[in-house]
Amino acid sequence: MLVLKNCNFLGELVEGYENATGDILIDGDRIKSIAPCGTDWEDAETVDMAGKYVLPGLFDLHIHLTLSGGETLVDNAKSPVQQALDAVKFANDTLMAGFTTVRDVGSSHNVAIELRNAINAGNFPGPNIIASGKIVTPTECGNDFFAGLYNEADGRDAIWKSVREEMKAGADFIKIMGTGAVMNPGGAPGQPIYTLDELRAVVEAARFKDTYVATHCHGTQAIKNSIIAGVRTLEHASILDDEAIEMLKDNDTTYIVPTLNILHGLADSVPETSIFMKAKAQSVLESLRVGIRKAYEAGLTMGFGTDQGATPLTHGENADEFTLRRDFWDMDEMDIIKQATIDSARIVYKDQDYGTLKEGKVADIIALDKNPLEDISAFKYNLVNVIKSGVVVK
Ligand SMILES: [Zn+2]
Numbered sequence: 262m263l264v265l266k267n268c269n270f271l272g273e274l275v276e277g278y279e280n281a282t283g284d285i286l287i288d289g290d291r292i293k294s295i296a297p298c299g300t301d302w303e304d305a306e307t308v309d310m311a312g313k314y315v316l317p318g319l320f321d322l323h324i325h326l327t328l329s330g331g332e333t334l335v336d337n338a339k340s341p342v343q344q345a346l347d348a349v350k351f352a353n354d355t356l357m358a359g360f361t362t363v364r365d366v367g368s369s370h371n372v373a374i375e376l377r378n379a380i381n382a383g384n385f386p387g388p389n390i391i392a393s394g395k396i397v398t399p400t401e402c403g404n405d406f407f408a409g410l411y412n413e414a415d416g417r418d419a420i421w422k423s424v425r426e427e428m429k430a431g432a433d434f435i436k437i438m439g440t441g442a443v444m445n446p447g448g449a450p451g452q453p454i455y456t457l458d459e460l461r462a463v464v465e466a467a468r469f470k471d472t473y474v475a476t477h478c479h480g481t482q483a484i485k486n487s488i489i490a491g492v493r494t495l496e497h498a499s500i501l502d503d504e505a506i507e508m509l510k511d512n513d514t515t516y517i518v519p520t521l522n523i524l525h526g527l528a529d530s531v532p533e534t535s536i537f538m539k540a541k542a543q544s545v546l547e548s549l550r551v552g553i554r555k556a557y558e559a560g561l562t563m564g565f566g567t568d569q570g571a572t573p574l575t576h577g578e579n580a581d582e583f584t585l586r587r588d589f590w591d592m593d594e595m596d597i598i599k600q601a602t603i604d605s606a607r608i609v610y611k612d613q614d615y616g617t618l619k620e621g622k623v624a625d626i627i628a629l630d631k632n633p634l635e636d637i638s639a640f641k642y643n644l645v646n647v648i649k650s651g652v653v654v655k
Pocket residue numbers: 323324325366568571
């Protein structure tokens with residue numbers, strides 16, 4: 262057994278224990294007990310946290326482990342084996358950045374599914390990976406820009422077939438394209454590309470396999486259609502209007518997962534070969550600022566996503582999203598931290614085991630040597646420990 266002594270806590274992230282400080286007893290991969298500092302733990306191995314801020318491990322609900330953050334065309338030219346080997350490193354970089362659970366929302370050749378299995382088997386260090394496999398998409402211009410990433414399906418029957426193929430490959434959930442993409446040449450981010458009936462078919466097929474749908478979705482009409490169809494997460498949700506926000510209020514089926522890191526990054530700087538992405542990102546940036554701010558003011562629960570791996574976002578730099586959310590949307594620090602922990606855990610049905618520090622939950626824990634409520638960039642610059650499933654990995 263392992264004891265983390267003299268921890269500082271953020272109260273809203275600890276359940277069943279009231280003090281602002283305490284010790285955490287870890288037995289195997291679970292938290293066995295949280296008790297006041299100074300408790301006699303007899304012969305357990307101890308680590309003195311010396312007042313560090315100890316939090317549950319972070320969630321990133323939107324990454325791509327087969328993309329490197331560099332030139333997309335270079336990534337596409339890699340063999341599937343090379344992509345898989347690179348993904349092993351990217352997964353470790355992500356874990357070392359404090360992100361102990363990630364959702365891979367589209368990997369070429371289903372690499373993230375195989376990597377999830379290898380990490381779960383203990384063969385490589387890495388975060389918990391919730392993987393979609395390939396992205397189910399209609400026939401669309403730009404699809405071929407990402408080799409091996411898409412499973413094209415038009416109409417109900419083909420959609421059911423594609424969902425079944427991804428589930429057969431081991432997907433945890435289904436990712437679809439609901440609108441054109443900033444990163445696909447020719448794709449129009451505002452434009453719906455699946456019909457409402459097709460969206461309903463994806464949701465029906467996913468629910469038939471006891472899982473849910475995540476929709477890549479920038480434009481307003483596709484956002485509304487996705488809500489009506491009953492998808493679980495609206496990825497990006499860049500162009501929300503008041504009606505869409507109203508549809509999401511008190512809605513416990515559908516949640517938004519904004520990804521500010523990517524749109525900010527693309528609008529700022531991209532490689533020469535990806536220059537078409539820059540103008541598209543810039544065109545949605547103001548809508549993104551207004552829409553998500555309104556959603557925040559309306560009290561919507563939202564997930565924490567980045568699109569790490571997409572150009573120009575390097576794996577392991579996920580924590581940039583914290584500072585961006587505060588500066589761009591003027592969000593409260595504690596709210597952002599909850600988005601990256603308990604809120605994301607709830608959205609992807611993982612809050613039984615993750616998202617807070619609580620007796621019985623999995624011991625995925627991070628420590629910062631600075632209070633993140635005073636400086637939210639502490640997640641990037643002051644991360645000193647990472648514990649995954651009860652094992653100190655950093
Ligand atoms: Zn993405």
